[in-house]
Amino acid sequence: MRKDRTYLAAQFAAQHLLVFVGGLHRSGTTLLTHCVGKHPEASCFQNTNVSEDEGQHLQNVYPPGIAIGGPGRFGFSPEAHLTDQSRLVQRDTGARLLHAWKPFWDCSRRVLVEKSPPNLVRARFLRAVFPNARFVMIVRHPIAVAVATQKWCKTSLLSMLDHWVVCHQYFLQDASELRHVLLIQYEELVSNPAPVLERVFKFLDLRPIDPLAEIRGGLNDRYIDQWQAFQENAQISHRLAEIEPYANAFGYSVISPRRTVPPSETVAGLLRGEVMSSPLLNYQPPNCQPLAS
Numbered sequence: 001m002r003k004d005r006t007y008l009a010a011q012f013a014a015q016h017l018l019v020f021v022g023g024l025h026r027s028g029t030t031l032l033t034h035c036v037g038k039h040p041e042a043s044c045f046q047n048t049n050v051s052e053d054e055g056q057h058l059q060n061v062y063p064p065g066i067a068i069g070g071p072g073r074f075g076f077s078p079e080a081h082l083t084d085q086s087r088l089v090q091r092d093t094g095a096r097l098l099h100a101w102k103p104f105w106d107c108s109r110r111v112l113v114e115k116s117p118p119n120l121v122r123a124r125f126l127r128a129v130f131p132n133a134r135f136v137m138i139v140r141h142p143i144a145v146a147v148a149t150q151k152w153c154k155t156s157l158l159s160m161l162d163h164w165v166v167c168h169q170y171f172l173q174d175a176s177e178l179r180h181v182l183l184i185q186y187e188e189l190v191s192n193p194a195p196v197l198e199r200v201f202k203f204l205d206l207r208p209i210d211p212l213a214e215i216r217g218g219l220n221d222r223y224i225d226q227w228q229a230f231q232e233n234a235q236i237s238h239r240l241a242e243i244e245p246y247a248n249a250f251g252y253s254v255i256s257p258r259r260t261v262p263p264s265e266t267v268a269g270l271l272r273g274e275v276m277s278s279p280l281l282n283y284q285p286p287n288c289q290p291l292a293s
Contacts, residue, residue, distance in 0.1 A: 009095035012102070017111045018130050019204060022119025023138035024167060025071035026148040028186035031215070032138050033115040035189075035197055039206055042111040045104040056116035059100040062088055062125070065118045072146075072153035072160045074118055075167040082125035083174065094129045111204055121170040124177050135178055136200060137171060137270075140186035140220075142247050143257045147223035157230055158239055161254065165246045172249075175270060183270035185251065190217040203273050224257045 019036070023029045030052055037044035050057035056064040068077035075081075082088065105112045119126065123135050146160035153160070175181055182203045189196045193211035201208050230236075240254050247254045251263040263271065 005099070006092050006095045009098045012098060012107075013094060013130055013132065016107070017204065018133040019111055019113045020119045020123065020126050020133055020135050021113060021115040021138070022121075022123065022135065023117060023140070023186075024120060024145050024149075024164060025117050025152070026145050027117070027140040028138045028184075028189060029115050029117055031186075032136065032184060032189065032200075033113055035193070035212055035215075036111075036113055036136075036200060036204070038212060039111070039201065039209055041109055041206055042113060042204070043106040043109040044113045044115065045101070046106075048104050052115075053104070054116040055097075055101055055114035056118060058104065059097050061093055061096050061100075062122070065116070070153060071117075072149045072155055072163050075121055075163050075170065080118060080121050080167075081170050082122040084124050084128035084177070086125050086128075089125065089128045097129065111206060121167055121174075123171070123181065124174045127178055131179075134180040134182075134204060136182050136184060136203070138184045138186055138189070139168065139250050141224075141252050141257065142243075143227045143252075143254060144186075144220040144223040147226050157227070158236060161239075161243050165243055168250065169246065172266060175266075176275060178275060180273075181270065181275060182273040183267065185271065187217075187220065190215055190219065199273070227257060 019042075021029050021033050021036070023032075033044050036042050045053040045055065045058075048054075048058060054064075056062075057066075062082060063079055065071070065074040065080075068074045068079050101112075101114060119135070120137055123137075126135075127133055142161050142164040145164055146157045149160055150157060180203075182200065184196060184200065193215045197211050198208045243254050248261050249264040250267050251261055253259045253261055262268070269275070
């Protein structure tokens, strides 16, 4: 019976385009998923009765983010970063995941979207299970993510900046192993949604449609205002100097948070949907295991 289910799952995956959306909490994963889900040829989860209709909460193959630390912390767990070498990659893994997810998609549509923030650090695992899947990741200014998330996890802003760096370093490490991956900047999505979504739809082989009318920009400003008071503490300046190169790689600055900088060549390529090899910078925040090579 399990063999039959595995075969049928492989057939199902071959008949649809599976799309995984990822990015840290408060980075815009929900907004991006809603935009894609409005397309008549795409389906996102509906009526799941789980938080934010996220697939991580519907399955029992891998631990959801909340089980390994939750927002602002999960990336520090040894269980967070899953790759094609994970013991969880088994012959029936795809069948088990699809069995959990299929009831919440409109399977008459060709493009099926699953969104969970930890997908940012699990893409190689998901690609091993679904080789033809595509990945759309979204990144947001690390200060906005840290300040917006702090109310949920009650940890320090510096710790959440460390978490942002660690998770995005995992992503860069993994990106060169992915066949199809596109990176989106939250700030660009909310300030100029039409061309960004046109890029997303092209990446997914979908015709463009008009963006959602309710997309609002300028939401980073209040978080940066709150950060300014915290940043005035001279004791953290040396830590910010350590984090700055990693923020710069994605086009951000934690020292001058309203300043934009050119992203690294690797990130610029990912923003165009081009997979490029990237050396691992191996940032190691306090009390965190070094990134695996």
